Amino acid sequence: xxxxxxxxxxxxxxxxxxxxxxxxxxxxxxxxxxxxxxxxxxxxxxxxxxxxxxxxxxxxxxxxxxxxxxxxxxxxxxxxxxxxxxxxxxxxxxxxxxxxxxxxxxxxxxxxxxxxxxxxxxxxxxxxxxxxxxxxxxxxxxxxxxxxxxxxxxxxxxxxxxxxxxxxxxxxxxxxxxxx
Numbered sequence: 001x002x003x004x005x006x007x008x009x010x011x012x013x014x015x016x017x018x019x020x021x022x023x024x025x026x027x028x029x030x031x032x033x034x035x036x037x038x039x040x041x042x043x044x045x046x047x048x049x050x051x052x053x054x055x056x057x058x059x060x061x062x063x064x065x066x067x068x069x070x071x072x073x074x075x076x077x078x079x080x081x082x083x084x085x086x087x088x089x090x091x092x093x094x095x096x097x098x099x100x101x102x103x104x105x106x107x108x109x110x111x112x113x114x115x116x117x118x119x120x121x122x123x124x125x126x127x128x129x130x131x132x133x134x135x136x137x138x139x140x141x142x143x144x145x146x147x148x149x150x151x152x153x154x155x156x157x158x159x160x161x162x163x164x165x166x167x168x169x170x171x172x173x174x175x176x177x178x179x180x
């Protein structure tokens with residue numbers, strides 16, 4: 001009689017353990033998707049600030065057309081690829097996304113460097129406001145990326161550690177890569 005109770009207790013504990021793992025994995029997966037969306041939102045915010053910033057800088061830095069064109073083209077490229085969960089499964093698109101973002105960051109850096117040559121621009125309130133917003137957005141992008149990496153780490157740990165790795169292989173066959 002006691003053996004039956006022990007078998008039933010072990011089966012119930014095993015069932016609850018299985019259910020908890022099966023429920024944990026989708027939660028972690030949704031956390032990854034939310035972190036991806038947050039990065040994409042911040043990148044879109046940055047892209048939305050760029051035309052206004054270019055407009056203000058163009059008013060003062062007339063002879064910097066090459067930099068304006070570079071930033072405009074980099075922004076157009078960056079806007080072609082959104083950061084989505086599907087992007088993580090396509091290494092070619094992911095590489096293009098990373099290159100476009102790096103190119104845009106480099107272009108923005110050059111744009112901000114040329115402002116040093118125009119003292120009137122540096123004192124323009126509209127420029128200062130846009131510069132501050134851009135800096136804040138860049139900080140939010142960095143924080144969103146950090147949160148994304150931590151979320152991916154937790155997700156991958158759950159997928160790779162025993163005993164959840166057994167169920168994970170049945171439910172989630174692919175790991176998500178960490179994007180810097």
